[in-house]
Amino acid sequence: MNESENTIHTCQLEVEGGNFNAAGTVATRIKSILKELKMPDDIVRRSAICCYEAEINIVSYAKKGIINLTVWPEKVLIEVDDEGQGIPDIKQAMQQGYSTANQLIREMGFGAGMGLYNITSYSDEFAISSEVDKGTFLKITINKH
Amino acid sequence: MKLSEVKGILEARVFVGEDKLDMEVHTAFGADLMSDVMAFAKAGSLLLTGLTNSQVVKTAASRNIAAIILVRGKEPSTEAIDMAKELQIPILATQYILFETAGILYSKGIVGCLKKVDSDFYK
Amino acid sequence: MKLRDIKEILNADVIVGEDKLDIEVKTAFGADLMSDVLAFAKAGSMLLTGLTNTQVVRIANVLDIAAIILVRGKKPPPETVSLAKDLHIPILTTKFILFETAGRLYAKGIVGCIEKVESGSERI
Numbered sequence: 001m002n003e004s005e006n007t008i009h010t011c012q013l014e015v016e017g018g019n020f021n022a023a024g025t026v027a028t029r030i031k032s033i034l035k036e037l038k039m040p041d042d043i044v045r046r047s048a049i050c051c052y053e054a055e056i057n058i059v060s061y062a063k064k065g066i067i068n069l070t071v072w073p074e075k076v077l078i079e080v081d082d083e084g085q086g087i088p089d090i091k092q093a094m095q096q097g098y099s100t101a102n103q104l105i106r107e108m109g110f111g112a113g114m115g116l117y118n119i120t121s122y123s124d125e126f127a128i129s130s131e132v133d134k135g136t137f138l139k140i141t142i143n144k145h
Numbered sequence: 146m147k148l149s150e151v152k153g154i155l156e157a158r159v160f161v162g163e164d165k166l167d168m169e170v171h172t173a174f175g176a177d178l179m180s181d182v183m184a185f186a187k188a189g190s191l192l193l194t195g196l197t198n199s200q201v202v203k204t205a206a207s208r209n210i211a212a213i214i215l216v217r218g219k220e221p222s223t224e225a226i227d228m229a230k231e232l233q234i235p236i237l238a239t240q241y242i243l244f245e246t247a248g249i250l251y252s253k254g255i256v257g258c259l260k261k262v263d264s265d266f267y268k
Numbered sequence: 269m270k271l272r273d274i275k276e277i278l279n280a281d282v283i284v285g286e287d288k289l290d291i292e293v294k295t296a297f298g299a300d301l302m303s304d305v306l307a308f309a310k311a312g313s314m315l316l317t318g319l320t321n322t323q324v325v326r327i328a329n330v331l332d333i334a335a336i337i338l339v340r341g342k343k344p345p346p347e348t349v350s351l352a353k354d355l356h357i358p359i360l361t362t363k364f365i366l367f368e369t370a371g372r373l374y375a376k377g378i379v380g381c382i383e384k385v386e387s388g389s390e391r392i
Binding site: 173174175176177178181185193195196217218219220238240241242243244245247248249250251252256257258259260261262263264266267 | 296297298299300301304308316318319340341342343361363364365366367368369370371372373374375378379380381382383384385386387
Binding site: 021024025028031048052053108109114 | 300301302303304305306307311317319321322323324326327329330331347
């Protein structure tokens with residue numbers, strides 16, 4: 001079966017690096033799209049949480065980023081592709097509590113080293129690749145439970 | 146109340162300071178913003194927080210905090226544990242969220258290290 | 269309990285949502301870490317926090333938080349107030365510190381939106 005044939009929605013949303021005021025707008029948009037598509041509340045909530053964390057990472061560490069949303073009747077795929085500083089040590093970055101955030105990010109209530117950890121705990125499948133000074137790519141899958 | 150009672154009430158795990166559980170505590174402050182801890186936390190209080198890095202221990206030491214209570218199932222980083230041992234600040238960890246931790250301790254007689262902050266403070 | 273009762277207990281000022289004081293609230297979550305709010309706060313709860321930036325409102329919106337209670341005498345900046353108005357999310361402010369706010373609400377029957385977080389376990 002060709003998976004792409006069964007998609008019920010796809011869209012591409014942009015995130016501007018450094019703009020803390022706009023952070024979270026893509027997560028908000030994705031939440032309303034999924035709600036309009038009548039996806040189960042659990043999927044809507046987990047997708048919004050994962051997207052929010054990904055957005056904060058782009059705003060904090062990248063020049064810009066693209067978030068691709070693909071929706072199937074019982075599954076959501078969020079692909080995040082940013083142009084930014086990248087992650088030198090992914091294993092370290094995945095650890096709960098590890099963060100390279102500056103004081104500004106911390107005073108905003110982020111940068112406590114929970115972002116990627118939250119994404120892994122709220123997604124069903126998670127893949128990450130990164131290249132220093134190029135950017136980071138995340139593939140987040142959320143299934144109906 | 147003794148720190149050992151706090152441990153019991155919160156079903157907490159002691160990461161640092163097993164030898165200090167006889168200390169008396171009467172007040173607490175809860176926050177995840179270190180700037181607010183610096184501004185408002187008082188000597189001899191418990192610090193309830195979800196931050197787990199060594200910065201918390203440094204801040205607690207500078208405010209003469211009696212003990213750090215990590216909430217929401219968090220565990221201290223190894224750097225935080227090492228620094229807490231060196232600075233002799235107990236670290237306990239509870240699975241209760243901050244709201245429940247505060248509610249339960251309050252109901253047992255622990256009060257805020259201050260009650261209110263005047264809005265003029267931030268001007 | 270109605271939001272109106274919360275206002276009384278906390279001697280709070282209503283910054284946004286004077287028309288929403290009749291909503292019912294039973295649970296709360298308190299944190300200044302946005303990732304922890306995202307991870308653990310539940311729909312219909314009050315969010316007690318010392319953070320005042322627009323992110324608080326956006327996250328509250330994404331999570332369907334019933335009302336934001338700013339603690340420690342914090343005042344929201346104008347952009348936070350205007351976003352909360354747009355998104356119809358009440359903001360109350362109290363001078364009580366978070367510990368006292370939680371203690372007083374707990375004593376009146378408000379409980380955590382969850383009780384505990386299992387250490388290091390799957391949290392869904």
